[in-house]
Amino acid sequence: MTFLPKPKVRxxxxxxxxxxxxxxxxEGGLSTLCAGxxxxxxxxxxxxxxxxxxxxxxxxxxxxxxxxSSKTTAYFVSGGHGFNSVHGRMxxxxxxxxxxxxxxxxxxxxxxxxxxxIGLGQFCHAVRRNxxxxxxxxxxxxxxxxxxxxxxxxxxxxxxxxxEVNQQPPIDPVLLALTLGATFVARSFSGDKQxxxxxxxxxxxxxxxxxxxxxxPCVTFNDHEGSTKSYQYTREHYxxxxxxxxxxxxxxxxxxxxxGDALPVVLHDGSRILLRKLDSSYDPTDRGAAAxxxxxxxxKGEFLTGLLYVDTNGKEFHEVNxxxxxxxxxxxxxxxxxGSAALAKVLARYR
Amino acid sequence: MTPDMTNxxxxxxxxxxxxxxxxxxxxxxxxxxxxxxxxxxxxxxPSNIQGxxxxxxxxxxxxxxxxxxxxxxxxxxMNAETYARDVREVASGGYLxxxxxxxxxxLLARDDITVLGVPLAKLCNENFNxxxxxxxxxxxxxxxxxxxxxxxxxxxxxxxLAETYAKKPQLVDSNMKxxxxxxxxxxxxxxxxxxxxxxPLDKTRGHIMIDGNTAAGLGCVxxxxxxxxxxxxxxxxxxxxxxxxxxxxxxxxxxxxxxNFAFIQAEDELAAIGMVLGASWNGARAFTAxxxxxxxxxxxxLGLAYYAEVPAVLFDIQRVGPSTGxxxxxxxxxxxxxxxxxxxxxxxxxxxxxxxxxxxxxxxxAFDLAERLQTPVMVLSDLDIGMNDWMCPDLKWDDTYVPxxxxxxxxxxxxxxxxxxxxxxxxxxxxxxxxxxxxxxxGAYFTRGSGHTQYGAYxxxxxxxxxxxxxxxxxxxxxxRLVPAPVIEHDPGIDIALVAYGSSDxxxxxxxxxxxxxxxxxxxxxxxxxxxxxxxEKFLESHRLVFVIEQNRDAQMRSLLTLETRVEKHKxxxxxHYSGLPISSEFIVKGVLAEVEPKTRKADVKGVA
Numbered sequence: 001m002t003f004l005p006k007p008k009v010r011x012x013x014x015x016x017x018x019x020x021x022x023x024x025x026x027e028g029g030l031s032t033l034c035a036g037x038x039x040x041x042x043x044x045x046x047x048x049x050x051x052x053x054x055x056x057x058x059x060x061x062x063x064x065x066x067x068x069s070s071k072t073t074a075y076f077v078s079g080g081h082g083f084n085s086v087h088g089r090m091x092x093x094x095x096x097x098x099x100x101x102x103x104x105x106x107x108x109x110x111x112x113x114x115x116x117x118i119g120l121g122q123f124c125h126a127v128r129r130n131x132x133x134x135x136x137x138x139x140x141x142x143x144x145x146x147x148x149x150x151x152x153x154x155x156x157x158x159x160x161x162x163x164e165v166n167q168q169p170p171i172d173p174v175l176l177a178l179t180l181g182a183t184f185v186a187r188s189f190s191g192d193k194q195x196x197x198x199x200x201x202x203x204x205x206x207x208x209x210x211x212x213x214x215x216x217p218c219v220t221f222n223d224h225e226g227s228t229k230s231y232q233y234t235r236e237h238y239x240x241x242x243x244x245x246x247x248x249x250x251x252x253x254x255x256x257x258x259x260g261d262a263l264p265v266v267l268h269d270g271s272r273i274l275l276r277k278l279d280s281s282y283d284p285t286d287r288g289a290a291a292x293x294x295x296x297x298x299x300k301g302e303f304l305t306g307l308l309y310v311d312t313n314g315k316e317f318h319e320v321n322x323x324x325x326x327x328x329x330x331x332x333x334x335x336x337x338x339g340s341a342a343l344a345k346v347l348a349r350y351r
Numbered sequence: 352m353t354p355d356m357t358n359x360x361x362x363x364x365x366x367x368x369x370x371x372x373x374x375x376x377x378x379x380x381x382x383x384x385x386x387x388x389x390x391x392x393x394x395x396x397p398s399n400i401q402g403x404x405x406x407x408x409x410x411x412x413x414x415x416x417x418x419x420x421x422x423x424x425x426x427x428x429m430n431a432e433t434y435a436r437d438v439r440e441v442a443s444g445g446y447l448x449x450x451x452x453x454x455x456x457x458l459l460a461r462d463d464i465t466v467l468g469v470p471l472a473k474l475c476n477e478n479f480n481x482x483x484x485x486x487x488x489x490x491x492x493x494x495x496x497x498x499x500x501x502x503x504x505x506x507x508x509x510x511x512l513a514e515t516y517a518k519k520p521q522l523v524d525s526n527m528k529x530x531x532x533x534x535x536x537x538x539x540x541x542x543x544x545x546x547x548x549x550x551p552l553d554k555t556r557g558h559i560m561i562d563g564n565t566a567a568g569l570g571c572v573x574x575x576x577x578x579x580x581x582x583x584x585x586x587x588x589x590x591x592x593x594x595x596x597x598x599x600x601x602x603x604x605x606x607x608x609x610x611n612f613a614f615i616q617a618e619d620e621l622a623a624i625g626m627v628l629g630a631s632w633n634g635a636r637a638f639t640a641x642x643x644x645x646x647x648x649x650x651x652x653l654g655l656a657y658y659a660e661v662p663a664v665l666f667d668i669q670r671v672g673p674s675t676g677x678x679x680x681x682x683x684x685x686x687x688x689x690x691x692x693x694x695x696x697x698x699x700x701x702x703x704x705x706x707x708x709x710x711x712x713x714x715x716x717a718f719d720l721a722e723r724l725q726t727p728v729m730v731l732s733d734l735d736i737g738m739n740d741w742m743c744p745d746l747k748w749d750d751t752y753v754p755x756x757x758x759x760x761x762x763x764x765x766x767x768x769x770x771x772x773x774x775x776x777x778x779x780x781x782x783x784x785x786x787x788x789x790x791x792x793x794g795a796y797f798t799r800g801s802g803h804t805q806y807g808a809y810x811x812x813x814x815x816x817x818x819x820x821x822x823x824x825x826x827x828x829x830x831x832r833l834v835p836a837p838v839i840e841h842d843p844g845i846d847i848a849l850v851a852y853g854s855s856d857x858x859x860x861x862x863x864x865x866x867x868x869x870x871x872x873x874x875x876x877x878x879x880x881x882x883x884x885x886x887x888e889k890f891l892e893s894h895r896l897v898f899v900i901e902q903n904r905d906a907q908m909r910s911l912l913t914l915e916t917r918v919e920k921h922k923x924x925x926x927x928h929y930s931g932l933p934i935s936s937e938f939i940v941k942g943v944l945a946e947v948e949p950k951t952r953k954a955d956v957k958g959v960a
Contacts, residue, residue, distance in 0.1 A: 058792040061633075074809075079792030083632060084799040085625070086651050092622040096629025096637060097788070099578045099613040104789045122625070125618040317613075324609035328577040329634035329787070331611055333754050336575040338601040340748040346569065346597070347745055350559035351385070 038190030038216030049200035065090040069111035069138035088119025091126035101327035106133035116152040127180040134203035140218040141229040148221035159226030183314035184210035201246035207268040242306035245274040358413035360424040360547040369401030371487035376407040382507035389415035417857035421937025488529040495533025502544035563736035566707035568593025570714025578637035580615040580626035586734040587668040590640040620645035634787040638664035654693025655800040662721035669733040680931030681734035686907035701881040705856040708743040722757035735933040765794040773807035781826030834880035851900040852878040862939035891918040
């Protein structure tokens with residue numbers, strides 16, 4: 001939502017991806033968020049992930065609702081169309097856009113208010129449809145733009161900047177998505193770029209709805225003592241269970257994982273996610289076990305992170321709908337309109 | 352002298368819903384239609400699946416009027432619960448048919464009508480087994496009685512049954528048995544035929560009987576719509592059902608079996624319109640169908656679509672409000688809601704089809720307009736048009752039709768640009784150029800509902816904001832010459848006029864004929880769209896007294912006319928019909944005659960202005 005263009009100064013030695021594009025080509029407008037905002041780190045991770053995936057910028061569609069997080073779609077990949085819609089309704093815009101053209105990469109960025117309060121219904125149904133998109137929640141437990149109200153993800157006992165204590169139980173998007181049948185569920189932290197970048201890449205390549213809940217502390221309204229989503233609290237209670245490495249199809253699979261603690265997951269396009277299990281008992285392909293492990297940690301006030309659950313066999317919307325490989329918005333009219341002879345036949349029923 | 356009522360009368364059938372009466376009524380109406388006689392059928396049904404009162408009105412009209420006359424000549428009283436009011440409704444000199452298996456309350460006797468008793472339940476109990484079958488066949492049986500009374504061709508009925516039950520021939524036999532039971536009983540015991548009877552004509556050739564929702568759904572298939580998203584709501588649901596059923600037959604790739612359309616049942620109306628916007632923004636022809644409560648929910652997104660300039664097609668099948676209102680009754684009560692939907696300064700293009708035929712063509716026009724104008728277009732049908740079968744001329748499709756996809760820049764055009772500006776008025780018609788995702792990185796822009804400049808950037812600058820808002824006004828002005836023009840019948844020597852729109856048209860046309868026979872001639876303008884063009888202004892200007900006829904309480908179209916044209920408010924008189932039943936010609940005639948003495952028509956209407 002920025003109106004400040006970034007100066008286009010390019011260093012000739014910047015590394016290029018296979019399309020000959022540098023990271024700068026995946027940037028967007030200048031962020032107008034508060035200095036130190038976790039969201040800006042996520043933006044940087046998306047830029048890094050997109051560059052690394054060799055996505056043609058115009059083939060990325062960026063979608064958002066309303067709120068601080070939703071502004072960020074203006075801050076990356078300026079060569080792709082963006083749609084900053086209305087509060088909590090981004091999933092429906094994404095659904096329609098995806099229905100019209102199944103061949104683009106849809107990346108949605110939302111917040112905890114946008115997803116878990118006003119947009120809870122649309123979020124749930126996008127998961128149920130297994131809409132093929134990467135859906136990133138920039139989760140800070142607080143309403144930033146309206147200055148510090150609790151969001152539905154605020155933990156019980158967390159203290160607002162003005163001292164008020166939250167007493168309502170939080171909605172956990174990760175647990176919710178698991179119960180709704182989500183096929184890709186991850187959690188990460190805005191300050192952990194190493195974990196986040198491959199997760200975003202895998203989410204974009206995953207065929208179906210891919211959720212990444214990113215804890216992203218609000219430096220202005222939720223970074224004080226008593227907050228469970230402050231930088232300090234998050235760093236102290238953050239535990240990676242399964243880190244992902246993303247390996248595009250074209251590249252060789254690196255052998256830097258040891259048998260027994262890594263699990264390769266092949267995506268529909270042949271690319272792979274290597275899940276490095278930091279906790280050997282963790283099984284990211286067992287929905288029930290994943291939910292139990294997450295809940296176990298939450299009881300201790302800890303966030304389990306990484307790619308927590310993945311199922312590459314789920315049917316996404318177009319497979320269920322049986323739409324053709326060619327995007328619907330590119331089918332010529334003569335193949336869409338049945339013509340006068342067909343109409344005459346139809347009318348016979350109405351005589 | 353009794354007027355000749357051959358091919359000119361109305362029957363009303365009172366039954367209980369869920370008892371198969373709909374099949375019996377359709378059978379009757381279609382057999383009349385197939386005898387070459389114009390016919391109108393209207394279903395007054397409850398918001399319920401089984402057990403509540405329902406009525407069906409069949410008007411046989413040699414003059415091909417399409418509205419209710421306001422008079423019932425034959426009542427078929429099959430529902431004890433509504434019997435008292437049904438008896439009262441029969442016109443003097445008319446007929447009442449009832450099930451004489453049980454005694455009729457003497458209190459309700461009328462000596463100015465002819466009462467015809469047929470022991471329908473008894474006949475069916477003796478001839479059919481099973482409770483359900485007996486109930487269903489009792490209703491088919493009255494169709495047989497009516498066939499005898501009205502002199503209907505039983506073979507036409509047999510033909511229809513054979514088509515309906517082509518795959519279940521035993522049902523043809525059982526239904527024909529019930530028809531014959533009623534038919535023979537009437538022939539033997541009643542004076543058949545009655546003076547109200549049918550005689551074959553040749554006036555339905557080249558016509559079909561179709562409902563507006565089916566026609567609109569069909570229109571969407573032919574217009575090339577590829578994405579349909581909706582949330583079920585009466586009375587719009589059958590439009591989406593029709594689209595899906597036609598698309599399943601006509602839009603499946605014969606080689607791959609793949610569907611060249613996406614059909615999405617949304618979680619609510621907010622999501623439904625969101626999906627339409629997402630798909631239209633991405634270059635598909637997308638639409639939704641809903642009713643008033645759904646439009647209320649869609650307001651926020653409609654404002655976004657207006658301001659961010661995203662095409663969308665929305666069919667509003669209006670029903671009785673406010674709130675949940677009476678979901679299965681008809682009204683034209685969403686005019687203001689549609690025209691000004693959403694907060695802030697917004698205005699929307701609206702089309703007002705008068706019947707199923709126009710629903711079909713307006714479906715096509717709506718997509719052309721939405722993409723040309725990059726804005727939502729709402730087609731305001733209603734329950735009467737949407738769910739009743741209307742006699743219409745055969746629908747035609749021009750195979751040379753090329754959809755107007757509007758100002759969408761292609762890859763090469765974008766590549767040649769130094770910079771793409773989304774909201775710049777390049778051509779002076781208020782319509783900017785747009786680009787689609789996935790085409791060219793130089794065409795990328797950021798779509799937003801927040802303040803933006805004509806170049807597509809975020810702004811909070813007053814002047815930059817106003818430039819865009821003022822251009823939107825110019826765009827809406829351009830819309831005036833693109834939308835369907837009003838239909839005008841104007842004799843310059845006459846200064847009284849009727850103005851109507853949508854499903855009121857049939858009643859108005861008949862009312863004009865009746866008024867004419869009273870010596871009162873009125874000009875007529877049928878609105879077909881909003882914004883109003885210069886021809887509407889001129890028409891209103893050139894009359895001293897204008898009756899605005901509509902089916903709502905608050906004179907919504909009259910309000911819109913006073914707000915959006917230069918017309919002097921006092922010239923506009925409202926005739927408002929908002930009972931939930933379709934407007935009748937009688938209502939209009941009475942309303943006009945109450946204000947204008949027939950002898951003073953044409954020349955002077957002193958005292959009324």
